[in-house]
Amino acid sequence: MSNILKIIFSAPLSAKFGMLVVLIYSIVAIFAPFIAPYGEREILGRAFELWSDKYLLGTDNLGRDMLSRMIFGARNTIGLALSITILAFLLGSLTGMIAAALGGWVDQILSRIVDVLMSIPSLIFALLILSIFGTSVPYLIATITVIDATRVYRLARATAMNVVVMDYVEVARVRGEKLGWVIRKEILPNITAPLLAEFGLRFCFVFLFISALSFLGLGLQPPAADWGSMVRDNATLITFEDMTPLLPAGAIALLTIAINFIVDWMLHKSSGLKDVS
């Protein structure tokens, strides 16, 4: 525990800032109902009220409290992005490791499927699928998970390829260990570090992607609060020199910057250690 604290305190300012931002966002997201002054879907006053003591950031296009929606939006958007990233990592790394461990036609088929999926621009692919299945949350999750898992697959397969040629994997195989054992005990521990560093970047990608879809009106559907759709719904305010609609967009940007800072530091740290040894 004290070791972890020591590492955190030795981080450069940018990474510390990043961790602080992530911490604040997580607290806001987890305790949203206790922090928010009003409910997520409560219609309180007139539409587009200005900033006041009652409504700190004014009200939105339907007269709901902007600040409360921002706070619940943190929960919805981050929660969704996080679960999709986790699912994508499970799917992508598992298939990637299987492809690397088995090789042969399994590897060929999986890799060619991933090649084709990756050659379609991800936004276009998502739009196509959503137009067929409609914009409901389960399909949204499934679509983005598949898109994101292809990228994870590439990384997991590439790193696992370096591991499967090692002697200890050969030994395990000769000893008669099953595929599951080889993946869990031999391959996975050796590719965890690069996968973890990738996790931050993938999360950013998913987070921005969901926000973009929501902004287009195809992500999380109302009345659920979501930062992307909040920008879209209140964009008209900008023409009246009001910055409020930029706040959710800024919140998105701030979180991605913070995570990038942390990932930068982690990558730098791991590559720096390699230089020494």
Add this chain to the structure above:
Amino acid sequence: MIHILKIVAQRIALGLLTLFAISLIITFGVELLPGDLAEAILGQGATPETVKVFRTELGLDKPAHLRYLSWLYGMSTGDMGVSLANKREISELIGIRLSNTIFLGGFAAAISVPLALFLGILAALYRNTLYDRAVNTFTLTSISFPEFFVAYILIFFFAIKLGWFPGISNVSTNLSLGDKLYRSMLPAATLTLVVVAHMMRMTRAAIINLLASPYIEMVRLKGISPMKIILRHALPNALAPIVNVVAINLAYLVVGVVIVEVVFVYPGLGQLMVDSVSKRDIPVVQACSMIFASVYILLNLSADIISIVTNPRLLHPR
């Protein structure tokens, strides 16, 4: 020469194969829906007659492989069917919008590519200085910002506060070129900001990579100025990776254009696609996806081919 032609031919074949696979996904995606597409779109209240009419319109009453073949034939002859929403010919809907989108993408590319190369070379020249670090920070911010955030910031300052450019780019065909450029200034600027940082970083990385090689060391020992080293000795060899990066980013522009068009209400293909997705106008979405995917693949393919053709090692095998 035969050798390189073979590699290029292989790449082209691979590209065509990918296009074929994508066309399969686009048409057979409809099959993946559990239950019936017609009922899913028309909702619970649809009578059996309307469902039947809808099925014939989409060709759902025909077997899937026949539907695919007729769709493919239609796409290649320019007849993309009719829109479900307003019964207009899709080719008619797309025509003018496609040229608008290409205009916007081309405009953004014309600004961003030279700018990125220039800034990237400077960053390689003055690496590890304040300028380099500023470039680094700028890159990090620009990849972290959602496109619509950049777009609205630009609208806020340049359209609302200063009033220099219009915040809505209603481009139409009867405008002069100057007017068109003026009206699409802000969307093009947004796209530029989104892609320039990445291109610049890659340019910098490609040049710095080369600067570590022995022949550059030799030139440096001869006492030639850093600027000349980069322009005369490093840049020609870094061209292949840079061209690659440029093509990849142009491919990215093709997609980034969707969101930017929606923000600026620009009458382009992206806007049409997003509208059609929310209306679940599947034939239009299929046609748009196919166009976007083809452009994307063609750009990536040309990047591949250019980097093969300009690689001296492949030009003279052994």
